[in-house]
Amino acid sequence: MTKRDKAHVENMLMFALRIQRRIKNVDLATFLDNEEKQDLILYPMGQLGENANKVSESFRDEHNHILWNPVVGVRNRIFHS
Numbered sequence: 001m002t003k004r005d006k007a008h009v010e011n012m013l014m015f016a017l018r019i020q021r022r023i024k025n026v027d028l029a030t031f032l033d034n035e036e037k038q039d040l041i042l043y044p045m046g047q048l049g050e051n052a053n054k055v056s057e058s059f060r061d062e063h064n065h066i067l068w069n070p071v072v073g074v075r076n077r078i079f080h081s
């Protein structure tokens with residue numbers, strides 16, 4: 001793993017853990033009814049996708065069990081919709 005890939009993977013993990021903390025004990029109805037909760041989740045989701053978009057092709061190939069395109073696609077929908 002290159003230093004660059006390592007940095008992006010560490011960022012992805014950081015954002016995933018942040019999302020997990022922020023949605024703990026929040027049901028879907030509460031989430032959909034709470035703009036603040038949505039805002040607190042959408043930005044780190046976009047950043048997770050941004051970092052996924054920056055890992056190298058060789059890293060993606062080595063970790064092909066991860067669905068990279070949907071992760072990046074979520075980022076595109078959040079930041080470009």
